[in-house]
Amino acid sequence: MMKTGAQILWECLEREGVTHVFGYPGGAILPAYDALKHSSIHHVLVRHEQGATHMADGYARASGQVGVAVATSGPGATNMVTGIATAMLDSSPIVCITGQVGSKLIGSDAFQETDITGITLPITKHNYLVTRAEELARTMREAFYVARSGRPGPVLVDITKDAQQASCEFDWNAAKPQLPGYRPDLSPAPKEYERALALIHNSKRPIILLGHGAIVSGAMREVRDLAESAGIPVALTLLGLGALPASHPLNLGMMGMHGEAWVNHTIQEADLLIALGMRFDDRVTGNLKTYACNAKKIHVEIDPAEINKNVKVDVALVGDLREVLQAILPRIETIDRSEWLDSIDRLKGDSAVRDIQNLPDSGHLYAAHVINDLWRETRGSNTVIVTDVGQHQMWEAQYYKHEEPRSLITSGGLGTMGFALPAAIGVKVARPDAEVWVIVGDGGFQMTMCELATVVQEKLKINIAVINNGFLGMVRQWQEFFYERNYQATPLLNPDFAKLAEAYGIRNATVTQRSKVVPTVQAARQHDGPMLINFHVEQEDTVYPMVAAGAALHEMIRRPSPIVETAAD
Amino acid sequence: MMNTFVVYVENKPGVLTRVASLFRRRAFNIDSLTVGRTEKREVSRMTITIDADHDQALRIEANLYKLVNVLLVENITTVPALVRDLAMIKVAATHEARSHVLELASIFRARVVDVAPESLIIEISGGEDKIDGLLEVLRPYGVLEMVRTGIVAMRRGNKPSVTLPSSAAPVQAMADDDLSQSV
Numbered sequence: 001m002m003k004t005g006a007q008i009l010w011e012c013l014e015r016e017g018v019t020h021v022f023g024y025p026g027g028a029i030l031p032a033y034d035a036l037k038h039s040s041i042h043h044v045l046v047r048h049e050q051g052a053t054h055m056a057d058g059y060a061r062a063s064g065q066v067g068v069a070v071a072t073s074g075p076g077a078t079n080m081v082t083g084i085a086t087a088m089l090d091s092s093p094i095v096c097i098t099g100q101v102g103s104k105l106i107g108s109d110a111f112q113e114t115d116i117t118g119i120t121l122p123i124t125k126h127n128y129l130v131t132r133a134e135e136l137a138r139t140m141r142e143a144f145y146v147a148r149s150g151r152p153g154p155v156l157v158d159i160t161k162d163a164q165q166a167s168c169e170f171d172w173n174a175a176k177p178q179l180p181g182y183r184p185d186l187s188p189a190p191k192e193y194e195r196a197l198a199l200i201h202n203s204k205r206p207i208i209l210l211g212h213g214a215i216v217s218g219a220m221r222e223v224r225d226l227a228e229s230a231g232i233p234v235a236l237t238l239l240g241l242g243a244l245p246a247s248h249p250l251n252l253g254m255m256g257m258h259g260e261a262w263v264n265h266t267i268q269e270a271d272l273l274i275a276l277g278m279r280f281d282d283r284v285t286g287n288l289k290t291y292a293c294n295a296k297k298i299h300v301e302i303d304p305a306e307i308n309k310n311v312k313v314d315v316a317l318v319g320d321l322r323e324v325l326q327a328i329l330p331r332i333e334t335i336d337r338s339e340w341l342d343s344i345d346r347l348k349g350d351s352a353v354r355d356i357q358n359l360p361d362s363g364h365l366y367a368a369h370v371i372n373d374l375w376r377e378t379r380g381s382n383t384v385i386v387t388d389v390g391q392h393q394m395w396e397a398q399y400y401k402h403e404e405p406r407s408l409i410t411s412g413g414l415g416t417m418g419f420a421l422p423a424a425i426g427v428k429v430a431r432p433d434a435e436v437w438v439i440v441g442d443g444g445f446q447m448t449m450c451e452l453a454t455v456v457q458e459k460l461k462i463n464i465a466v467i468n469n470g471f472l473g474m475v476r477q478w479q480e481f482f483y484e485r486n487y488q489a490t491p492l493l494n495p496d497f498a499k500l501a502e503a504y505g506i507r508n509a510t511v512t513q514r515s516k517v518v519p520t521v522q523a524a525r526q527h528d529g530p531m532l533i534n535f536h537v538e539q540e541d542t543v544y545p546m547v548a549a550g551a552a553l554h555e556m557i558r559r560p561s562p563i564v565e566t567a568a569d
Numbered sequence: 570m571m572n573t574f575v576v577y578v579e580n581k582p583g584v585l586t587r588v589a590s591l592f593r594r595r596a597f598n599i600d601s602l603t604v605g606r607t608e609k610r611e612v613s614r615m616t617i618t619i620d621a622d623h624d625q626a627l628r629i630e631a632n633l634y635k636l637v638n639v640l641l642v643e644n645i646t647t648v649p650a651l652v653r654d655l656a657m658i659k660v661a662a663t664h665e666a667r668s669h670v671l672e673l674a675s676i677f678r679a680r681v682v683d684v685a686p687e688s689l690i691i692e693i694s695g696g697e698d699k700i701d702g703l704l705e706v707l708r709p710y711g712v713l714e715m716v717r718t719g720i721v722a723m724r725r726g727n728k729p730s731v732t733l734p735s736s737a738a739p740v741q742a743m744a745d746d747d748l749s750q751s752v
Contacts, residue, residue: 121587122594126637129583146637181579181640305631308624 003170005133005163006035009097012140013041015172018068020429021097022046022055026072027112029099031164044429044458047450049076051422053083053154054448056094058426060087061409062384062434064218066147067094067426073101074112077158078119082416084154085123089413090239091216093152095143096120103131103160117158125153133166137175145177150184151303152216186304188317193328195315196298201333203272203296205340206232209255209284212239212412213277213302213321215405220244222325223276229329231337233344235263237278238397239412246401252344256284257547258394261556262347264547268554269343273297277321280310281413286553300324354544354559357399361514367392367467367537372399373517374437374465377525383435384409384427388420388444391473394543396439418447421464425451428460435525436461442468442494452504455530463524464532466497469539477542481557501532510534571600572626573652573722576615576633577607577640584638588615591632597621601719612640616721649725655694655718657682658704661711662689670710677703688713 003011009032013021022044025033036043046052049071056067071080077098087094101110117127126146128139136159143155200206214223220243227234227250234244235255244251252263264286267273273295278284285291288310297313299306300321307316317324352358356368371392385400387393387410402408409427411419420440428436445466455462476490501508507527509520511534524531544559578584585604592599601618621629626644633642662670667689674681674691677699683690693703697720704712 117583118586121590125635179637181634182637183634303631303635305628305635307627307631309628312624 001170002167004031004035004165004167005130005136005159006031006165007038008133008136008168008170009140009159009164010035010039010041011170012137012172013068014039016140016144017065020044020059021068021070022052022059022426023070023097024049024052024072024076026074026076026099028073028101028161029070029076029097029159029164030072031161032070032097032099032159043070044425044454046422047453048448049079050083050418051425051448051451051454053080053094053096054086054416054419054422055426055429056096057083057087057090057092057419058386058409058423059430060092060094060152060426061090061423062406062427063430064216064406065093065430066144067092067430068097069094070097072099072112073116074114076112077116078114080156081119081123082418084120084156086411086414086416086419087154088123088125090411091152091212092154093147094154095147096154096156098156098158099164100129100158100160102162104162106131106160116156120156123154124156125151127156128158130157130159130163133163133168136163137170137172138177141175142177142179146179146182185320186302187319188324192315192317196317197328197331199272199296199298199315200230200274201335204337205270206230206272206274206337207252207266207270208232208234209237209267209273209275209278210234210240210243211237211276211278213300214240214243217277217302217321219277219322219325220405222322222329224248225329226325226332229332229334231335231341232274233266233341235259235267237281237284237412238410240278241397242402242405242407245403247403250341254397256281256553257286257549258398258543258545259284260348260398261351261545261558262344264545264553264556265347266344267292267295268552270295275299275301275313276325277301279303279306282310282549285310286547286551286555290552290554292553350561351559354561356559363513365512365514365517365535365537366541367469367535368395368399368541369514370465370467370511370517370535370537371395371439374439374521375400377518377521378435378437379403381435382433383407383437384431385437385439386410386420386424386427387438388440389415389417389474390441390444391469391477391541391543392439392441392467394474395467398543417441417444420444421448422451422454424462424464425454425458425460428462429458436463438462438464440464440466441473442466442470442492442497443472445497446494449500452501452506452532456504456506460530461528462530464501464530466532466534467537468494468497468534469537469541470494471539473541474543476540477546480540480542481546481548497532497534507531508534510536512536570620570622570646572619572621572629572644572646573650573720574615574617574619574629574633575643575645575722575724576617577642578613578615578636579638579640580606580611580613581638584613584636585615587636587638588617588633591636592619595629595632597625597629603719603721605721616719618720643724645722645724650722651725652696652720652722653694654697654700654720655692656700656704657716658691658693658707658712659688659714660691660707661687661713663687666710670707673703673706679703
C-alpha cells in the first residue's frame with residue numbers, strides 16, 4: 001500500500017506500541033505533524049524540546065517501554081541534546097525523531113539546518129539520517145529494537161522533509177531490521193559461573209552492590225532470592241533504589257558519596273563485592289586506589305565495555321542480570337553469615353544518633369523533614385517520586401524509603417538539573433494511576449518550569465514540592481567545604497513560586513514550619529488537580545555524610561554528633 | 570605496546586566517523602588507521618594500530634563492538650600476520666648522487682616510479698621497519714616529500730580470518746589452524 005513517509009512514521013510508532021509522544025512542531029517536521037490527525041497517538045505539546053526528551057525519558061523509566069520525543073530541525077534538534085545525554089548516561093530507552101531540511105539542501109547551511117546526527121553521535125546508542133521514504137520503516141524498526149534491547153539507550157532518527165513528503169510502498173513485515181553487527185544477547189561462559197560460585201561460597205564477608213540494571217532487567221525477585229539464600233547484605237546505587245525493598249532486613253541503603261557511613265564501611269571491609277547491574281561510577285567508589293582493597297570482585301553486567309573499566313574484577317559474567325541470576329540461584333548454598341551481619345548492625349548504631357530526624361522541632365524547617373514526612377504520608381500507595389539534581393536529590397535518596405522498583409525517577413549519571421518536572425510529566429502519562437510527586441530545588445526548577453503549562457494543558461495531577469533554600473544548595477555545600485565558604489554565584493533571588501503557580505492556575509501553598517508539612521501534603525493529595533508547595537527550608541543546610549571527590553570511600557565527613565542546628569539560630 | 574586491530578564494518582556513510590569519534594571520546598590515541606573495500610561490497614575493512622596495554626586493548630575491542638555498524642573486531646597483535654605499509658618518497662638525486670640512491674633503492678627492493686632531472690620518486694612497500702630503514706639512509710641525500718598509507722594487515726594462512734556476514738547471520742571468528750609460513 002502506498003503511503004507518505006509521514007504516514008509511515010506514525011504507523012510504525014503505532015506498531016511499536018507507542019500511545020503518546022512528546023513534541024514541538026516546526027518547519028522541517030511539519031509534514032509529519034500534518035499526518036498526525038489520522039493517527040491514534042496522543043501528542044503532548046511541550047514548551048521546550050529539552051522537556052520533550054526528559055518526558056520521553058521519564059515515560060521510559062516509569063514504564064520500561066520506549067519513550068518518544070519529536071522536534072523540528074536546527075534549534076529544535078539541538079535543544080534535545082541535554083535530554084539525550086541524560087538518557088544515554090542512565091541507559092534509558094528513548095527514540096528521538098527530528099525533522100531535517102530537504103535532502104538536496106543538506107550541507108548548504110539552509111535555514112534551520114544542523115548536523116544533528118553528527119552532534120549526537122557520542123551521546124546516542126545509535127542514530128540515523130533518513131533521506132528516502134523507502135528507508136523509513138526499516139529504520140524505525142531498527143531504532144526501537146536498538147533502543148530497548150541489550151543495554152538500553154537513546155536512538156535518534158533524523159528525517160529529511162522530502163522523505164516525509166514522498167510516497168512509497170509500505171510493508172511493515174518486509175521491513176525487518178538488518179543489524180548484522182549488533183549483539184545484544186550475550187551470555188557468560190560456563191566456567192565463569194563456576195568461578196563466581198566458588199568465590200561466593202568461599203567468602204565470609206560478601207556484599208551485593210545493586211544498580212539500575214536490576215530494574216532494567218526485571219531481576220528484583222532473583223536479587224532478593226540470592227541475598228536471602230546466601231545471607232548477603234545489599235547496598236544500592238542511587239538508580240538502584242527500589243530494586244530491593246528499603247524495609248528488607250538485608251537492604252543497607254544507598255552507597256557512595258552520600259551513602260550512610262555503615263554502608264560505605266561495609267563495602268570497605270568486605271571480602272567479596274558482587275556487583276549486579278552497576279558500573280562502579282566514581283560517585284559510588286570514591287578513590288579507586290583505596291576502594292575495597294581486600295575484596296574479590298564479581299561483576300554481572302550486560303555491557304562488556306564496562307568490565308574492568310573502573311575497577312578490575314576477578315570474575316565477569318556478561319549477560320542479562322535476570323538470566324545470569326536464574327542460572328546460578330539453584331546452585332547457591334545457604335550459608336549462615338550472622339557474624340558478618342551483626343558487625344554491620346553495630347556500625348548502624350552510631351549513625352542513628354546523628355540522624356537529623358531525631359532533632360526536636362525547634363521551629364526550623366529542614367528539607368530532610370519535608371522528605372521524611374512526605375514518605376510517611378505517601379508510603380504504600382503507588383507513589384512515584386521524581387527528583388531533580390542536588391541536595392534535595394540526596395536527601396530524598398536518604399529519607400524516602402523506596403519499596404518498589406521504578407518508584408524513584410532521577411538523573412544519576414549526567415546529573416541534569418531541570419530534569420524533574422518534565423520527567424514527571426512523562427511518568428504521569430505512562431502511569432496515570434500512580435501518585436506522582438516532583439521534588440525539586442529552587443535552582444533546577446527554574447531551568448524547566450515552563451513545563452508547568454504542559455501540566456495544565458494535559459490536565460495532569462502532579463504534585464510539586466519545591467525545596468526552596470535560596471541557594472544552589474549542593475554547589476554552596478561544596479563551596480562551604482572546599483572553597484572556604486566563598487559563595488560565588490550560588491545565592492538565588494527567586495520569584496514567588498506560589499504566585500507563579502497561581503499564574504498557571506495551579507493550586508499552591510507556601511510552608512515555612514515543620515508542623516505545616518503534613519497538613520499541606522495531605523491537602524495536595526486530596527486536591528484533584530496539580531498542586532505546587534513552596535517549602536522554605538533552612539538556607540545553609542548540608543547533606544551528610546559526604547565522601548569528598550577523590551577521597552577514600554571510608555573517609556566521610558560525618559554528621560555532627562551530638563546533632564546541632566546547622567543554621568544560624 | 571602497539572596493538573593492531575582488524576575491524577570489519579558495514580559499508581555505510583558515516584561509519585568511519587563513528588569509529589574515529591569513539592577513539593577520540595574514550596581518549597585512545599590512534600597511531601594509524603586505514604580503511605578500504607573488501608571482497609564483499611557491503612563490508613569495509615579497517616586496520617587500526619593503537620598504543621594500549623592489555624586491559625585497554627580489551628576495552629577498545631568491547632567499545633568497538635558497541636557501535637552498531639561494527640561487524641567484527643580482531644586483535645591480531647599476537648597472531649601470525651602480514652603487515653604492510655606503502656610509501657612514496659621523493660628524494661633529491663643530482664647527477665653525482667643518483668647512482669647511490671638507485672643502489673640503495675635496489676638493496677631495499679624498492680621501485681623507482683618517477684624520474685626528474687633533480688629528483689626521483691621511490692615506491693616501497695613492506696613492514697614499517699623496512700620503510701623506516703630506507704628513509705633513514707635516504708635522508709642524507711635530501712627527502713623532499715614523503716607519503717605513507719599506514720599499515721594494512723592480514724592473518725597468514727589459507728583461510729580468511731573471518732567469515733563475513735551474508736546478511737543477518739552473525740559473524741564467526743575462525744580457529745588458529747591452517748597457518749602458512751613466511752615466504
